[in-house]
Amino acid sequence: MAVDLDLAPKQKRPAGERCCEPVVYPDVERQQAERMAEIAKALGDPVRLQLVDVLRKHAGKVCVCELVPLFELSQPTVSHHLKVLREAGIVGSERQGLWAYYYVIPDALGELSAWLS
Amino acid sequence: MAVDLDLAPKQKRPAGERCCEPVVYPDVERQQAERMAEIAKALGDPVRLQLVDVLRKHAGKVCVCELVPLFELSQPTVSHHLKVLREAGIVGSERQGLWAYYYVIPDALGELSAWLS
């Protein structure tokens, strides 16, 4: 984990009674925090989390037509969730003829997973 | 990780050309997915992620007055983010006189962390 942090003015607290140890700085820099937050945000929906779960457990590509019936949602809504995951870099897609296949991008969750541990 | 899943009608695909293996079911049940998504959602903001990072690295309680100057945000906004983290069960708070101290609740991130690994 990198250090640094280019956050803010970070003005010192005015002197006087201290409430605790001196100022603590975040150990992750802003850019890294934004990247991990982007991943976490994409996972912050039960549908998307289950989509990722299915794709991870099924080591390989899964057809969209298999994913849609798993939820009480319309096809466009599921397609939207897949797009969110795709734009977050968590999953990838691949078209073959009429069908589209989705898969989890290896190590896409690695950084967040490492930070959580 | 539990199995089950009380999601939807899960109607079978109509017969015909199959595009891939038979239907795959999520390995996490809906309730569990909602719980982990709640955690992920709370972490889905750079400010909150850095707040958690500071609290985790600083093994102990940290005063709010130390946290506010770390960001270019107003005190009510930081207080709001801390409230979100508190309601998600990720952090706890404790008042001592004028000051309020926040700390990470042990193992609050364990379930999500385990699922990510």
Next chain:
DNA sequence: TACGTAGATTGATGGCGGTCGATCTGGACC
């Protein structure tokens, strides 16, 4: 060429979320 199908995109809608200024609460101190 025409038709059917899988999936993505669009547009609309209602609700949620981040932010701030202003205010409230309660403890410390004179």
Next chain:
DNA sequence: GGTCCAGATCGACCGCCATCAATCTACGTA
């Protein structure tokens, strides 16, 4: 009591998000 301070809460604003019906796109097939 009166004042000051740390922190939480409130109200408002605005942008983003989840969802759906409708439509579009591209491929397969007759």
